[in-house]
Amino acid sequence: MIDYIQPDYEVVRNKELCIKCKVCVRQCANNVHVYDESRDVLYVDNSKCVNCHRCVTLCPAKALKIVKTDHCFKPSANYTEDIIKDIYRQADTGGVLLSSMGTPKSYPVYWDKILLNASQVTNPSIDPLREPMEIRTFLGRKPEEIRYLPDGSIETEKYPNLELKVPIMFSAMSYGSISKNAHIALARAAEQLGTFYNTGEGGLHEDLYKYGPNTIVQVASGRFGVHPAYLDAGAAIEIKIGQGAKPGIGGHLPGSKIGEEVSRTRMIPMGTDAISPAPHHDIYSIEDLRQLVYSLKEATDYKKPVIVKIAAVHNVAAIASGIARSGADIIAIDGFRGGTGAAPTRIRDNVGIPIELALAAVDTRLREEGIRNNVGLVVAGSVRTSADVVKAIALGADAVYIATPALLAIGCHLCRSCHAGRCNWGIATQVPELVQRLNPDVAYKRLVNLVSAWSHEIMEIMGGMGINSIEALRGNRLMLRGIGLTQKELDILGIRHAGE
């Protein structure tokens, strides 16, 4: 069969600089670089290159670069090169297209169309270097009222809350989709930062139970790795209903990623596919969701908040309203630009709605119904910078989940090839020799650096607004103005246009 598809990238080797040390050959798990010993020549097979920069970064002579090929089809704004190649691929294989990480398509990024306020003259700004700035956040249901006893002490029903020193958590990424070393880095960083990481639905490796106080354990439709000790280990339990990158469908971790340790953690035989079906087969209604929420609460003695994570879809506000009445303590909403270890391309690129609009719609709805304080609200799905965090909180979130920035911090180069399982950076792979490339001692410090830097920036931005506590920022949409947005978009976001 003729292969119609030409490589997207070209590896360019500067022969004057190259010392033929063959680091590139050893480092590339995709076998792009080949050394021909008989002729003492290094070749490249561009068709295998995913543009992950591993060879470029590790080349001691700095002799390599990767460029987008200028080989092209006749340009068309309608039948783009991507579409043509996808059609070839499907004609070759008959398969469903599979991709990973967040959609690269150019949908509007509303974070970039929202501007923040700052104080001038009146209501002066606050200098976070000199003055206290509170970004500690409590996530969970809040008491409806405070009652005083005759002796003046306070009697109030307290619900289990998560205490976050920073309003940023690491989102769910399963052990299986990412490596054990990546999980260790996330766990240690969460512990040091006073926040939480999330196991995803792959269970919890026995070596990571000690990070339980900073762990959110997930329960999904496949129930992988769920047992009483796992539920007890976590600080909170998250029921995964949906994921932003693939709303409405489940996950399949291919058998090739199920080695001995993943097999033991998920409790399925080695080498079999790990299938999380699209729905929870026992949840068809909010009442059924309530049953799962309460079975988890009963099993853990009502000591831990229960999170329900959903993808941002068209009716997200009504769905969130139901969840807020289901007994859940926290709702996590994942927008459609969020990442994934593998998702059908057409779903990733076409299903769901942006997190900014979903967040504003949900927060507005819960406030209108007087049930916003029943739940904490966490948003995910492409929160890329500290400014995005501030905008999310001002739109009504209590905290955010980040995943892609966390992976970037530990070496991901966003080559979007996680589903192939040969991550050269040791993150989205289970191949032992690749996993060992990721040093958790270094990686966790980079995560701590990233989140610490964002915390400083959040404090700077808040100080500039004259706000010294995250409580006063939450849902404070007066601090936001739209730029280049239609009236409809402004109405949904509940903000005014710049200049108004």
Add this chain to the structure above:
Amino acid sequence: MKIDAKGMHFAELDRLIKSSPDSEVTIDNVLGQRYIAAGASGKNITINGVPGNALGAYMDGCRIEVRGNAQDAVGDTMNDGTLVIYGNCGDTTGYGMRGGRIFVKGYAGWRVGIHMKEYGSAVPEIVVGGSAGAYLGEYQAGGRIVVLGIGCEDRPCVGDFTSTGMHGGRIYVRSRYVPADLPKQTEVSAVTDKSELEPLVREFCGYFGYDADKLLADDYYVLTPSTAYIYKRMYTNRPF
């Protein structure tokens, strides 16, 4: 310890069970209380009445006898222990079960044993005396399901879409009627070696008073997955 559950809220009932100093607990007048013994271990519980949904969910080593019917999600994600139900049970019995055993005297609802797991010596087992509803063993990844079809000898005793997505474990059925619509990845064969089946059938008969030799003498078929990679050929990797 004896508990009268009449009119009692599930949270109160569960608190009493878990805080009981006795390992033997008998609960009378149970009527629909959910989550009984959820996540519990080390108790020997007798339930007189009809427990509500999610009986023994995440359970880790209790032994529970239900003198009546049970409802949905019995033994959801249970890890260890034994559930003996002297009646029928509802949908998603043994959902995501990781270990332990469930014996049901009568029939069971839909999606029994869906997503059952297995690892090493932890092999969950479900024995249903009567018939089982549709989607039996859906996405089954391990464990053993036995459907004895007592009283259904003249017709199929498993429902439609049995073993859809099955990729591990085994389903034994005492019947001559093999469903016509079994999915492509399921293989069906007559049982010649009953060594795995025998102790389960004998234990079942010990609880419910059936003649084990008679049941074991009948014809059984077994469903097994033909591949552990049911979706291997479904996808084509896209490099961006």
